[in-house]
Amino acid sequence: MIISGTCDLPAKALFMNIQQYNGRNDCPNCEIETKRIDNHQMYPFLDRGSIRTTEKTKTYAKQAIETNTPFLGVKGFSPLSLNLPILKDIMDKRYFEHHKLLVHALTLLNFLSTDDEMIELSRRLLFEYVKRYEVLYGKKYMVYPVAKAIRRQESTSGATLTCGQRDTGQLGLGEEVLEKTRFTEVSKLKDVISVAGGGMHNIILTNDSCVATFGCNDEGALGRDITECGEATPGFVELPARAIQVTAGDSHSAALLEDGRVDCWGAFRDSHGTLGLITRKKEDTPIEILPNIKFLKIASGSDHIVLLNNTGTVFTLECAEQGQLGRVSKRKLDRHSRREKTNFFSHYATFAEAGNSDLYVCGLNNYNQIGLKGCEKTLYLKISHMFSGHKWIQSSSRQHYTITVDEKGQVYVIGSKENGIVRPRYYLRRRN
Template identity: 45%
Template structure:
């Protein structure tokens, strides 16, 4: 059934219940223009609906044996949400990577913690203890958005420039970030000739949406997640080499003149929303219908995913390893893909793979404003600030003391959430 995904050669904590599928450029101060091929690219302050602006504190729960909880070297696990010791409660965005965490403040500063063996933290650390607590990434640029994958972190500046650190990986190990097999331990610039409005990271790929409504991708292409590399060149670029994957390239769709207003990623998938029409395009791994196509065939080029009804006005899509979760304009939550471990949130009685978005009845009418997916878990945040979680429960990431899987959304409780 479906195409398998090769597992990473990097040593990582493994959940006993998780089934693997199934199988430089130095940083510079902000400038008003960038010179490309002799022409000046005009830059100005960018804006996108995905740029968070409301400050708050960071809470963490789950397993943290590489420091990804940010709670210090003595705390390896937290069942209930615990407050992370950042300098101020002014974080506007927090992003969990494979084994590291990235936080963005309202001042445009970035703090990271967790595994740094491949440069994902974007800062040099002399010992392991420095990785276990938040540390500031030394950048002079004002950052407005962050994203993170398995072993990389990306940063978007307020004038539309993209920086990244770490490396991408495939089934055989690191492939590099901007050049073959080279790990970047501090942020380097990508796409200097484009003004980028949004970035989104999969496990080992990065997607960039520009002010022209164009999409550029780079990273691993094994499952089709770049949307611009045919299957014969997907494994390490084939005869074209790894550089073919690491040099950002534009994604094209069959519809002439199509422009995009939003992009989202899953671990091995990418979704894009066409401007004005709200049509959803999807590409990447589809071995459990997670793209919304009923044939279980991977897509190496963008295809219109008609199962995403454009009339619902999708505002967010997030993908796990084998499932996806989506939010529509009315605040209802939908899931599709693999059934195991309760990640779809539809209850045990409806436990079957879903090839099209299926509404979660227990959340209907509750007005959700944000959704997100982990490998085999899902989360939803309501307008009133309540958090609901469901899926695989064996690594404490659902905020419950038991290790049972949760088949329907359950509110996350804890002392740190009582007044928040």
């Protein structure tokens, strides 16, 4: 089993099953056609070449196998790409599920573009991968690198601090605490590694991959029975597998599980009221969405959810009134104007980053909050030139403004200037 390694260009070509660096279409990243001059392989300068993608490479590999000839530099499928399918019928289920953690993490890290959240997900997956070594392979394999990885993971967990008002229990400090003007620790939550805030509730992910919730449960957003500890005290949600990421919207919550499934609970809403969740008005406990598809990352807006799978495909669903699905026509935005039944909607805005640093956006833009000029909303994904060309490591988009942080730690804001939220300009402004 390969954990990690380095290799020279010939070995890399062997692993990837592509032509070597002295071939005609030999670049592993793009489809540039090289030329040979004076016995040297020359790579012409291209301002923007055609980037290789997973789907393209699969297509080329199939054609290479059928014709028994390399196609655009691809000789066939890489042995590494067939790793999981081959092992599925051979390896014991426990070991196979263990190996999937490694493959999931490496897939995230090998995207052309990664952010801090994807790196954090990979870290948790790799931690869980080495953590299971002792159970599966025995104590003799619990050597220094494994112990070091576990200690590093434990040092990153912390406490949850809250402040503000508790009108719906969202402080998590119990029914007796009505308000806190200073940050106070939620003492019942230990080893917290991730927090997601919804409209009037919060969802917490702990170091041992457990999920806790507290706050308003009117639409089932807590995903648990509140008869024992109530809404104002944290309680744990029962999930079918360990969670590696959590998100929250106005009235819904979601969890990405280590096996790639996504469970969601609560409800979505639009201007006409409750849309429900999947087939019911609301879900009080977790239910799997888009079964049979494995995901790597999820994100929630107020009343929509966006999911990324391992091929780079983006899925969106729920409220579509502002066009944030990026795929619903104007005629179908209002649910009362739809002629067919559908459960795919969105709300406010959606952002999707391509591997070449282009940022695609869709949704509400009445204050230029998604960086498009001359339109109040867009129904389909378009390149936002204001956001493109930067290396964003973190971003947060609200109803009328967006805040982003680049790799140098500079903060940028764009959108409405109401209540002094951002400076009175409609373009990106840098803040130190």
